Amino acid sequence: MTKVTMTVNGKSVSAEAEGRTLLVNYLREGLGLTGTHVGCDTSQCGACVVHVDGKAVKSCTVFAMDVAGSEVRTIEGMANADGSLGVVQQAFQDHHGLQCGFCTPGMVMTTAALLANNPKPTEAEVRHELEGNICRCTGYHNIVKAVLAASGQDAGAMAAE
Incomplete structure (x- = not known):
């Protein structure tokens, strides 16, 4: 296990992850951000899309370690600052x-x-x-x-x- 640090929804976060931990699992299990869904595990359905450094990425196809240091935005980060819908x-x-x-x-x-x-x-x-x-x-x-x-x-x- 290695500590993986990145910025998620504007906050610096760290969690332990194995080298094979997918970004979707890191977000859901490591950080408790369950808004990103696991639909197919094969990159077909798009339920797991997040933004990595401003680009839409299917998070079931990316290792968490590969985006260490990146800016990640999840569905939880799409609301306005006051909590209202974006x-x-x-x-x-x-x-x-x-x-x-x-x-x-x-x-x-x-x-x-x-x-x-x-x-x-x-x-x-x-x-x-x-x-x-x-x-x-x-x-x-x-x-x-x-x-x-x-x-x-x-x-x-x-x-x-």
């Missing part, structure tokens, strides 16, 4: 972009990364970016509306599926 989270709530909620943390994190790189994506760009995130409940329509709304665009203009 813009992306609020858009998902307002546009019913979730049902069971299991995929939601990964969808929110992927959306935040998309909007940081492309503040006004088209519907096609949103759908392309979300291809690495699986939702078994919503059919994606309301998720795409939520992403467009979070970008400040009129999600009401999106055609019904």
Whole structure:
């Protein structure tokens, strides 16, 4: 076991980890940040997406030791400073972009990364970016509306599926 230190959601943190400890397990078990979900363990579903140094990463594919010293942002770090929902989270709530909620943390994190790189994506760009995130409940329509709304665009203009 080795002490692994990084900045998570703006705070310096340390926890013991084996060399084979995945970032998702480090966050959930080492730090108690259970908002990042383990869905498939094969990098297919996107439920485990977090940001590492500003980039969206599937945390089930990265060793915690490999991101030591990095800035990591999890779903717990997406809220506003006063604890209210952040813009992306609020858009998902307002546009019913979730049902069971299991995929939601990964969808929110992927959306935040998309909007940081492309503040006004088209519907096609949103759908392309979300291809690495699986939702078994919503059919994606309301998720795409939520992403467009979070970008400040009129999600009401999106055609019904």
